Amino acid sequence: MTQDLIARAQAWLAEDPDSETREELAKLIESADAEELAARFSGTLQFGTAGLRGELGAGPMRMNRSVVIRAAAGLAAYLKAKGQGEGLVVVGYDARYKSADFARDTAAVMVGAGLRATVLPRPLPTPVLAYAIRHLGAVAGVEVTASHNPPRDNGYKVYLGDGSQIVPPADAEIAAEIDAVVSLNHVPRPESGWEVLGDEVLDAYLARTDAVLTPGSPRTANVVYTAMHGVGKDVLLAAFARAGFPEPVLVAEQAEPDPAFPTVAFPNPEEPGAMDLAFATARRADPDIVIANDPDADRCAAAVKDRDGEWRMLRGDEVGALLAAHLVTKGVSGVFAESIVSSSLLGRIAEAAGLGYEETLTGFKWIARVDGLRYGYEEALGYCVDPEGVRDKDGITAALLVAELASVLKEQGRTVLDLLDDLALAHGLHATDQLSVRVEDLTVISDAMARLREQPPTALAGLAVTKAEDLTEGTEALPPTDGLRYYLEGARVIVRPSGTEPKLKCYLEVVVPVGSADELDAARAKGAELLAGIKKDLAAAAGI
Numbered sequence: 001m002t003q004d005l006i007a008r009a010q011a012w013l014a015e016d017p018d019s020e021t022r023e024e025l026a027k028l029i030e031s032a033d034a035e036e037l038a039a040r041f042s043g044t045l046q047f048g049t050a051g052l053r054g055e056l057g058a059g060p061m062r063m064n065r066s067v068v069i070r071a072a073a074g075l076a077a078y079l080k081a082k083g084q085g086e087g088l089v090v091v092g093y094d095a096r097y098k099s100a101d102f103a104r105d106t107a108a109v110m111v112g113a114g115l116r117a118t119v120l121p122r123p124l125p126t127p128v129l130a131y132a133i134r135h136l137g138a139v140a141g142v143e144v145t146a147s148h149n150p151p152r153d154n155g156y157k158v159y160l161g162d163g164s165q166i167v168p169p170a171d172a173e174i175a176a177e178i179d180a181v182v183s184l185n186h187v188p189r190p191e192s193g194w195e196v197l198g199d200e201v202l203d204a205y206l207a208r209t210d211a212v213l214t215p216g217s218p219r220t221a222n223v224v225y226t227a228m229h230g231v232g233k234d235v236l237l238a239a240f241a242r243a244g245f246p247e248p249v250l251v252a253e254q255a256e257p258d259p260a261f262p263t264v265a266f267p268n269p270e271e272p273g274a275m276d277l278a279f280a281t282a283r284r285a286d287p288d289i290v291i292a293n294d295p296d297a298d299r300c301a302a303a304v305k306d307r308d309g310e311w312r313m314l315r316g317d318e319v320g321a322l323l324a325a326h327l328v329t330k331g332v333s334g335v336f337a338e339s340i341v342s343s344s345l346l347g348r349i350a351e352a353a354g355l356g357y358e359e360t361l362t363g364f365k366w367i368a369r370v371d372g373l374r375y376g377y378e379e380a381l382g383y384c385v386d387p388e389g390v391r392d393k394d395g396i397t398a399a400l401l402v403a404e405l406a407s408v409l410k411e412q413g414r415t416v417l418d419l420l421d422d423l424a425l426a427h428g429l430h431a432t433d434q435l436s437v438r439v440e441d442l443t444v445i446s447d448a449m450a451r452l453r454e455q456p457p458t459a460l461a462g463l464a465v466t467k468a469e470d471l472t473e474g475t476e477a478l479p480p481t482d483g484l485r486y487y488l489e490g491a492r493v494i495v496r497p498s499g500t501e502p503k504l505k506c507y508l509e510v511v512v513p514v515g516s517a518d519e520l521d522a523a524r525a526k527g528a529e530l531l532a533g534i535k536k537d538l539a540a541a542a543g544i
Helices: 003-015 019-030 034-041 065-081 099-112 126-135 170-179 200-212 233-243 276-285 316-329 345-353 395-411 416-427 443-454 517-542
Strands: 051-055 088-093 116-119 140-144 153-160 223-226 289-293 300-305 311-313 335-339 356-360 373-378 382-384 429-438 463-470 484-488 491-497 503-512
Touching (some): 003 034, 019 034, 051 065, 065 099, 088 099, 088 126, 099 140, 099 153, 126 200, 200 233, 223 233, 223 276, 233 395, 276 289, 276 300, 289 395, 300 395, 300 416, 316 345, 316 373, 316 382, 316 395, 316 416, 335 345, 345 356, 382 395, 395 416, 443 484, 443 491, 443 503, 443 517, 491 517
Parallel strands (some): 088 116, 088 140, 335 356, 335 373
Antiparallel strands (some): 051 153, 140 153, 289 300, 484 491
8 A cells, every 4th residue: 555545544534523424534535445545536526517416424525514615615705705704604414414414514615715614404395495595695605415315425516696406617617716715724614603494485486386286287196205315295295285296105115205215225116126105005095196296306207007007117208208299288488498408399399389499408407598598308217397586496386386286187187198199199109218337447438438439330220321420529509518429210229327326328209100090009119129229229239
């Protein structure tokens, strides 16, 4: 073990304000665990997609109070450099391990730097924080959350005063200020001076949720709801009660916040097995629809009873299209937007309705910035249905809109599946899937991307590749990003590394024309067959 590594670890230990991580690091130094020390001190967590995210633990490559204090000091320095040194920073947090500590540290750093700080009163959904920024006239907001990551992770999401997550060049400028923090001893952290808010901001957010519903619309849908061990339950129940929906039946085992997430391997409704308890509850309660939030309640999932009587998750793209169609029937105006990895069906719905449409890079930090935005969604269960209130994905207001749609269809004697059939008949069957590979070794991802760039596929599932784009070069409509896009005859594929998890993600879509209702089953079968073939051939081409 190099003396340099030991010296860096000892210097970190000397400044660490947290007794737990101090003890952890002292043991690693004492045991001379070279591999573990190298993993923690090989660099620093990168301030990326929207901030920081990583596993809890000691050292600059983990999430801990030292890393958070540096991040807060960097953000404060950035705000001061922009002439906002006396502005307000509002801080929210979820119920994960250390979230409350990280929120308190952030508020202390802001006050120590001369800014004003307020902290939300308890663990609350991320969209409440996103709403609070503009409601309070803050210059920035911080949400301490790791969203749907594994239990041992936490994160640090940064918003500026427009209520949207940061985008370049702000992220790089904040990262440079973080790097300039030489020592925690130079970061003042007073014991008090910030305000802990009462429920007034939450009450204002809840009052705003009414805006997504049509006055006098049906509110009859019976819902089974899971908070996935996160912070969504109380806010969602309050929003549903205000709106006059029947009280949702809770998935009791997952209703209360629990940072251990004991009933799920990954607390993400998209992951295999995560919805099993919700489906078990639905089989008993027989609701019209099942709704799930992820742990910080910025995502919304929905599940329906299939025609064979089994419950199934709707894909994020299906919910995205359903909500778009519902908004069209409400007569909304403005622009519909989505990220490039989401289904092209949204563009067809917007065009048919005479509405504007835009594609953005992945992430709500881009979607929320679309001029004239009325509705934005991303296939990973993110929906922005009230951009004037929350310029980010919001799993609470999306759940209200899903429940309203289910109620309208119920009154018509129809179901969500019937509306999906209507959309397929009007615009063609848009079938989507994802090939997602979680890795331990990040070189697997870079090797796969390099292989696809050096030897791009010429056909997938027998469909010729008609156009290949390397998105690192940017396009007329999009700034550069690490990704590849392939257009095929009747299909589209996008490959990109995840911005928040150690995953390679491949997004697949096929469009099958449908002439009549009698052709729907055959079109679905063909779509599934093509997606399976594309997935198999793409995996081979990428070497994964």
